[in-house]
Amino acid sequence: MTAATDTAVETKRLNYLAAIREAQIEEMERDESVILLGEDCEVGVFGTTDKLDEQFGTNRVRTTPVSENGFAGAGIGAAMTGLRPIIDLTIAAFVYVSMDQLVSQAAKNRYMFGGQARIPIVFRAAMLYGGNAGAHHSDRPYPLFMNTPGLKVAVPASPADAKGLLKTAVRDDNPIMFFEDQTLWSQREEVPTSSEFLIPFGQAAVKREGSDVTLVAIAGSVPRALKAAKLLERDGISVEVIDPRTLVPLDWDTILASVEKTGRLVVADPAHLSCSAASEILATVAERAFSSLRVPPLRVTTPDMNVPFAPSMLVGFYPDPDRIAAGVRKVVDHG
Amino acid sequence: MTAATDTAVETKRLNYLAAIREAQIEEMERDESVILLGEDCEVGVFGTTDKLDEQFGTNRVRTTPVSENGFAGAGIGAAMTGLRPIIDLTIAAFVYVSMDQLVSQAAKNRYMFGGQARIPIVFRAAMLYGGNAGAHHSDRPYPLFMNTPGLKVAVPASPADAKGLLKTAVRDDNPIMFFEDQTLWSQREEVPTSSEFLIPFGQAAVKREGSDVTLVAIAGSVPRALKAAKLLERDGISVEVIDPRTLVPLDWDTILASVEKTGRLVVADPAHLSCSAASEILATVAERAFSSLRVPPLRVTTPDMNVPFAPSMLVGFYPDPDRIAAGVRKVVDHG
Amino acid sequence: MHDKDLLVEMQRRMLRIRRLDDRARELNLQGEIAGTIHTSTGQEAACVGATAALRDDDYITGTHRSHGHPIGKGSPVDGLMAELMGKSTGVCKGKGGSMHLADFSVGSLGESGIVGSGVPVAVGAGLSAKIRGTDQVALAFFGDGAAAQGAVHEAMNLAAVWDLPVIFLCENNHWAVTISVCDHSAVPEISQRGPGYAMPGVSVDGNDPVPVYEATLEAVERARAGGGPSIVEALTYRVQEHAQGLPISREYREQAEIDEWLGRDPIDVHGASLVAAGVLTETELSQLVEEVHEEMEAAIEAARAAEDPPPAAAFEDLYADEPDVAVAR
Amino acid sequence: MHDKDLLVEMQRRMLRIRRLDDRARELNLQGEIAGTIHTSTGQEAACVGATAALRDDDYITGTHRSHGHPIGKGSPVDGLMAELMGKSTGVCKGKGGSMHLADFSVGSLGESGIVGSGVPVAVGAGLSAKIRGTDQVALAFFGDGAAAQGAVHEAMNLAAVWDLPVIFLCENNHWAVTISVCDHSAVPEISQRGPGYAMPGVSVDGNDPVPVYEATLEAVERARAGGGPSIVEALTYRVQEHAQGLPISREYREQAEIDEWLGRDPIDVHGASLVAAGVLTETELSQLVEEVHEEMEAAIEAARAAEDPPPAAAFEDLYADEPDVAVAR
Numbered sequence A, B: 001m002t003a004a005t006d007t008a009v010e011t012k013r014l015n016y017l018a019a020i021r022e023a024q025i026e027e028m029e030r031d032e033s034v035i036l037l038g039e040d041c042e043v044g045v046f047g048t049t050d051k052l053d054e055q056f057g058t059n060r061v062r063t064t065p066v067s068e069n070g071f072a073g074a075g076i077g078a079a080m081t082g083l084r085p086i087i088d089l090t091i092a093a094f095v096y097v098s099m100d101q102l103v104s105q106a107a108k109n110r111y112m113f114g115g116q117a118r119i120p121i122v123f124r125a126a127m128l129y130g131g132n133a134g135a136h137h138s139d140r141p142y143p144l145f146m147n148t149p150g151l152k153v154a155v156p157a158s159p160a161d162a163k164g165l166l167k168t169a170v171r172d173d174n175p176i177m178f179f180e181d182q183t184l185w186s187q188r189e190e191v192p193t194s195s196e197f198l199i200p201f202g203q204a205a206v207k208r209e210g211s212d213v214t215l216v217a218i219a220g221s222v223p224r225a226l227k228a229a230k231l232l233e234r235d236g237i238s239v240e241v242i243d244p245r246t247l248v249p250l251d252w253d254t255i256l257a258s259v260e261k262t263g264r265l266v267v268a269d270p271a272h273l274s275c276s277a278a279s280e281i282l283a284t285v286a287e288r289a290f291s292s293l294r295v296p297p298l299r300v301t302t303p304d305m306n307v308p309f310a311p312s313m314l315v316g317f318y319p320d321p322d323r324i325a326a327g328v329r330k331v332v333d334h335g
Numbered sequence C, D: 001m002h003d004k005d006l007l008v009e010m011q012r013r014m015l016r017i018r019r020l021d022d023r024a025r026e027l028n029l030q031g032e033i034a035g036t037i038h039t040s041t042g043q044e045a046a047c048v049g050a051t052a053a054l055r056d057d058d059y060i061t062g063t064h065r066s067h068g069h070p071i072g073k074g075s076p077v078d079g080l081m082a083e084l085m086g087k088s089t090g091v092c093k094g095k096g097g098s099m100h101l102a103d104f105s106v107g108s109l110g111e112s113g114i115v116g117s118g119v120p121v122a123v124g125a126g127l128s129a130k131i132r133g134t135d136q137v138a139l140a141f142f143g144d145g146a147a148a149q150g151a152v153h154e155a156m157n158l159a160a161v162w163d164l165p166v167i168f169l170c171e172n173n174h175w176a177v178t179i180s181v182c183d184h185s186a187v188p189e190i191s192q193r194g195p196g197y198a199m200p201g202v203s204v205d206g207n208d209p210v211p212v213y214e215a216t217l218e219a220v221e222r223a224r225a226g227g228g229p230s231i232v233e234a235l236t237y238r239v240q241e242h243a244q245g246l247p248i249s250r251e252y253r254e255q256a257e258i259d260e261w262l263g264r265d266p267i268d269v270h271g272a273s274l275v276a277a278g279v280l281t282e283t284e285l286s287q288l289v290e291e292v293h294e295e296m297e298a299a300i301e302a303a304r305a306a307e308d309p310p311p312a313a314a315f316e317d318l319y320a321d322e323p324d325v326a327v328a329r
């Protein structure tokens, strides 16, 4: 459970983007080696960085040219020489443009150099797949980075997690891919105000306890999974919803323990099906908790299909509460 | 089974690289819209393209600047306007540099433009992980492209397959990632000489029949899996070795039928573990052949770790016959 | 003076772009066009001046701000408007939308929502023309912001090394979202990059279609004759916000700057030239506007009447050989 | 004339590079160094002339052909040779090898086997110096071939826009594997790209360390004083094949070209200058060679005596906070 639900903690109501903004401000206040680079970051089109230059100066808050590979690399070089950059890649589709620096430099340098490099850097990337931007701006590419050793991967699914994980990420000495799900931006919840509110990587959140099925949900699928769980409750199906929160490292203990309890597994993942996080979770559970599984596990994902533009074609395209609930029912009906 | 084992067919003994060379020559002779672009391709450092300019002219065989993203994109534009380019990206690590063109243009354009674009293009990439080149030249990144809809992915594991699949790839009207495994380069076998020797995509090869375990092996793991199967035969374990040959599309029918027969699954995959092709195969089998599985399936892969340089650290790092055999034994011992 | 028909056609196409964009913004606010849209308002002279210098069988590639480019190249507005409205009669069957228009029938090889990413594709079209031995040329539109992308550099070097028939057409509208060209480019004019590729580079008034046409034509003729690539830069201005629907939380440019450019509206500039040169009367000019407006309303009505693509249509057009290869699961 | 100690130290470091490379090729053939190796033979003046202009606390990033760069920056040869030999005493504990040398203790932030990919990293080191308010500079080595990479363009533009203390040091050795600079670059000298970034660009004789030193020093002083980045190009030549172990199936360059450059060997050139200027006698010059050879044999013997890293060592150094995060499974 996130600390946000602990009543002893002082909180304030924030949406996802405001929580990210607050995490950055707190970490930049705490540590002057934290810097921020990104396109339009002084004006801040999504509201997480605008006017931070007024507080922290244009030396630490820098608007970049449209050169994601170049400024990702510049961030890596800065990280290797004493700074802790936050790089706003803005939209997740721009990881392809900057892929070489992410994979060849950020993920590999420390290892290749025998541990000489310390690369404390956070790459923020907004996954905009909710709207109607078409195939060039609807990517959810975190599975690619799960197959890239040397990076850590966070997929916060609530404002409090976004704040707590981002703060942890900024203090981490490793390169981190931080994926922000646009379908959650307007979500609000109570978020701890403490500047020491940190959520550790590798610790899943059990968002809802249940006994019949383990439903692992990733990023924007989390609230949809919770909705599905509510629908299913009416039918007497008790669903345990788990949000891994980080995919590298991934909290296998929590997932495996849950599957041991329920004997059934469904994973809801907005990524494309093949080689998705959902695939990885099914594979690992099959390897390590096979005897607990009473019925075939199931993935509910976006199909292996590019994303169309027209709203009419997006009906049921992503995992939504209906598709997730149908998946859970299928698994439960199986026995 | 590959047609190479059909005795009625005229064959000649070729190694992996020579087979690739021959496929290119045959297709370029057959169709003058086939062109070849790549760094050093006229001199041809690995021997698959050198001197082809003498036969086909420097108009169709072009040595490029060190600009993988640029010439990948140029290939895509050429493919969209009537040519059938073969792009030699040389080493698989250079897919990161060219990632944007591969994902944003090759994989997406046809779909985004409602089917207007036809993008017949083959991207060749050599996976050099066998030697001691260090982390920058030891990549096996095909899982990334399995999560990228719009591309097809081939991973030939023998000279005949390399020839037959490459010829099919050149005639295919879609963008294809063609991964050539360096650990197989010196392999020789009888390869059909017919210029119409085509191996369809999406058709696995059962390299060896067996009844106790289904061992799916990918790329360079195929000969190692066959060696492991021989070792295990002595202990009375009968292993069925399947080479999917293409990962997109993937021949699920053959794999599922085999698992239904054997009840046990091991996948040997030289990619990193998380979100690997092996993960995808375990996940899909768990979903679709769960009731056939008698024991937990198992992946034998390269760990989620960058690749070290020193030979002493590479012992057992990749899936080798011993590790594969140990994996199969573990599964068999399980029950 | 240039051919009268050409001059009038330029005005007509500029009007089409203006009208399509104006109506698109309205339809977007009304919810009839989904997503955010980037319009070319104020940059019509660059779109049309450049494309007027091309033959029907020449190629163009576009950007995220490309409603105008296929129109310039001759694409009928019906299919484009239907596409923006997400209809199955859209030029991309509703799969592309505002950032991914394409009309292969007029040589428009498509927009790219990824900044700079379409430029190497245009180089490939030029390469293809050269290899196939035709005298077609390819023109890549890109923005001042895109000039900072590595893809654009690689494309320019490649085209220069191979002497390809390519025109790099920079619409320098002085801003990349909220970043001034002075803050994202080391040189104020992108044509200054030319010498680094041993390539001619020229900057012209981008708010008048005629100098854009003339400069592009010179580059096209050189390319067609085997003289290799060129940079042509149209100095223009983005008078609207970057995209409708994108929140901007802070002022970043002076109203005076916007006003100055509004005072040099390309449609007014060229319209006045046409009248001054006696090519059209004021009445004929207004009539042209009327015609274009009528054409656009007809396109909108047709799109409204057209079908929304059903969810199943999302599963078509991934591979050229479907349904043989049922890869998507 | 420059400081005598500096001039002699340049010769010593050039000799170290030459000797390390010569021995590395032998050890590679003997199987004591695994993999393929790219040596700097003939380019020592570029390596050493450039690094001589740097302070100890300045940064460099390298390329695939970078045995010489850390030596120029002052890294002891023991750790480098042990690294090439895959030993746990190697500067990267045997994890890096020939294409990934790095010695952070002397400001060498590492080589990059991916061509062009280290250049943005150097820009980041320069950015870091600027933000931290030090007067350090960062120097990025790159080849003529690398200049075609988008990463290099983005890095140059970024450094120029932000006025960063960065030197782009191009070792133009006239070839990228088997491609002549004339066939991969639209301009024969990479410094010609400077004006496109409003950046000073200069090309100097790269087979004499003194002009390289002087040009680099000028750029370094400008950078340190806040004057922003520069391109310095050392015109030199790759006298060996691209890499030992790489098969080349066809002649691609003239022996006469190679011979001409062999006649201007940087070690001979600078040695002759030292003698002519009375800085060293011929005997002292030979003594220097002896010293370097002894030093190198000692390094090789030490490396031979050192341990091979065990397989378990492959599972260290992925993350900074291991073993807390046992991510690898």
Ligand SMILES: Cc1ncc(C[n+]2csc(CCOP(=O)(O)OP(=O)(O)O)c2C)c(N)n1
Residues within 6 Å of the ligand: A039, A066, A068, A094, A097, C064, C065, C113, C114, C115, C116, C142, C143, C144, C145, C146, C147, C173, C175, C176, C177, C238, C242
């Ligand atoms: C690779 C990439 N980075 C960032 C963006 C976000 N983005 C969209 S348009 C734009 C500005 C482009 O500026 P310019 O090329 O001048 O075109 P203009 O919008 O002015 O027409 C940016 C940064 C993108 N779409 N693609």
Ligand SMILES: Cc1ncc(C[n+]2csc(CCOP(=O)(O)OP(=O)(O)O)c2C)c(N)n1
Residues within 6 Å of the ligand: B039, B066, B068, B094, B097, D064, D065, D113, D114, D115, D116, D142, D143, D144, D145, D146, D147, D173, D175, D176, D177, D238, D242
């Ligand atoms: C991105 C990338 N593309 C291709 C290669 C293969 N490669 C290694 S060195 C080289 C040539 C580089 O030429 P240059 O930059 O001039 O360096 P030089 O070898 O001449 O020192 C190439 C193409 C690579 N390592 N990385």
Ligand SMILES: [Mg+2]
Residues within 6 Å of the ligand: C143, C144, C145, C171, C172, C173, C174, C175, C176, C177
């Ligand atoms: Mg602009």
Ligand SMILES: [Mg+2]
Residues within 6 Å of the ligand: D143, D144, D145, D171, D172, D173, D174, D175, D176, D177
């Ligand atoms: Mg070179």
